[in-house]
Amino acid sequence: xTKKLLPFALLALALPLFAAPASAAPTYSWSVKFVCGxxxxxxxxxxxxTKEGEPTVKFGNYATDINIYNPGxxxxxGIRKKVIxxxxxxxxxxxxxxxxxxxxxxxxxLPPMTATMDDCNRIAELIYGGAxxxxxxxxxxxxxxxxxxxxxxxxxYTAETCSYWVKSPDRLDCLDxxxxxxxxxxxIDVDQVKGRQF
Amino acid sequence: xxxxxxxxxxGIAIVLAMAAPASAKPQFSYAVKFVCGxxxxxxxxxxxxEKQGEPTVKLGNYATDINIYNPDxxxxxTNPDNQLFKKVLVxxxxxxxxxxxxxxxxxxxxxxxxLGPGNATMDDCNRIGELIYGSPVPFPYPLTIGFxxxxxxxxxxxxxxYTAQVCSAWAFNDKLDCLDxxxxxxxxxISEDVEQIEGKRLF
Numbered sequence: 294x295t296k297k298l299l300p301f302a303l304l305a306l307a308l309p310l311f312a313a314p315a316s317a318a319p320t321y322s323w324s325v326k327f328v329c330g331x332x333x334x335x336x337x338x339x340x341x342x343t344k345e346g347e348p349t350v351k352f353g354n355y356a357t358d359i360n361i362y363n364p365g366x367x368x369x370x371g372i373r374k375k376v377i378x379x380x381x382x383x384x385x386x387x388x389x390x391x392x393x394x395x396x397x398x399x400x401x402x403l404p405p406m407t408a409t410m411d412d413c414n415r416i417a418e419l420i421y422g423g424a425x426x427x428x429x430x431x432x433x434x435x436x437x438x439x440x441x442x443x444x445x446x447x448x449x450y451t452a453e454t455c456s457y458w459v460k461s462p463d464r465l466d467c468l469d470x471x472x473x474x475x476x477x478x479x480x481i482d483v484d485q486v487k488g489r490q491f
Numbered sequence: 492x493x494x495x496x497x498x499x500x501x502g503i504a505i506v507l508a509m510a511a512p513a514s515a516k517p518q519f520s521y522a523v524k525f526v527c528g529x530x531x532x533x534x535x536x537x538x539x540x541e542k543q544g545e546p547t548v549k550l551g552n553y554a555t556d557i558n559i560y561n562p563d564x565x566x567x568x569t570n571p572d573n574q575l576f577k578k579v580l581v582x583x584x585x586x587x588x589x590x591x592x593x594x595x596x597x598x599x600x601x602x603x604x605x606l607g608p609g610n611a612t613m614d615d616c617n618r619i620g621e622l623i624y625g626s627p628v629p630f631p632y633p634l635t636i637g638f639x640x641x642x643x644x645x646x647x648x649x650x651x652x653y654t655a656q657v658c659s660a661w662a663f664n665d666k667l668d669c670l671d672x673x674x675x676x677x678x679x680x681i682s683e684d685v686e687q688i689e690g691k692r693l694f
Contacts, residue, residue: 356549358636408638409595418537447638474677
C-alpha cells in the first residue's frame, strides 16, 4: 500500500516545482508613477477649488508609457494592477492631508519572455470604464504592479508644451491666432522602475 | 517492477529540476526599452483604432541608441561564451499600439553578436528597424516602441541614450525639416536622457 502511494506523493512534490508560480501569491511590487493628460493652466488650485499658486505640474501635455517584460524562462507571471489617483481631472485630490485609495484594478497573465504595456489610454479606460476623452484631462498617480515573479518594468515619460494649443477633431495643434504653426517644446525621460520584494 | 521504475524516473526528474539552475552557466538579461520613430499626432488611439485620449508618447520624433560594453578581462576573444543573444519585443509597431493591456507580445526579431572582452557594440533604431521591418528601413520611421532584450553569460555594461525632438509642422522632405508654410525654419525643441540599464541574473 505504501509503495503504491509513493509515486503519488512524489508527483505531489514535483508538481509545485513546475506549476507553482502562476498561482502563487504576489511577492514583488512596483509603484510606477504616471503623469497623463493636458494641464491647460500655469496656476494651481487649493483643495477647496480656489485658483492660486503653482499647479502640480506645469502647463503642458503629458504622456506615460509603462512597459513590462517577464525575463524568466519557465514561470508565467500573474500580475495584479491597481491605480491610485493623486490628481484627478486636474484636481489634486490626494494632496496632504488627504490620502487616496486604489480606485481601479486590472490583471494579466504574462507568459515567460513576453511583454505588455500600459499607457495613459489604458489607465483612463480603467478610470472611465470606456471611451477616453480628448484632450485627456490631467491625471497623476501610481500604477502599482504586484507579481509572483521578478519583472523588468520601464516607464517612458514625455511632456510637451506650446503657448497655444488648438484642438481639431483628431489633433492638438500648436498654432498662433493666425493659424500658423508655433514652436513646441518636448521632454523625454526613461526610467527603469525598481521593484520591491515582500 | 513498473512502480519502481516510475518512482526512480520521478525522483530523477525532481533532482534535475532542482539542480539544473545551479549547474548551468549564469545568464544575465538586460531589458532595454527603445522608443523610435515619428509620432505625428497628439491624440491617442484605442485598440480598435478609434482616435481618442492620449498617445503612448507625445507628438514628436524619437531615437534610441543602445551601447553595450563587455568589461571582462579574460583575453580570449574566440570564447563562444562571448556571444550575445538579442531579441526584440514590439509593443507599438508601425505607429499602432499592439501590446497594450490586455494584450501581450512575444519576441519578433532575433540577433546574435560575438562581443570580445574589452569590446563594445551598439544598436540603434535603424538596427532594430532592420530586424523588424527589413532593409531598407522606412522613412519617416513609424513610431516603434518595445524592448531589446540582451542575454549574455557575462555581465555587461549597457547604456541607452534617448532623444526626442518636436516641431509643430514637420515637412516631409528627405530631411524632415521643421518649416512654416512659407518654407522658413520653425523652432525645434529637443530632449535627451541617458540611462544605465541594470541587468538581472536569471540563474
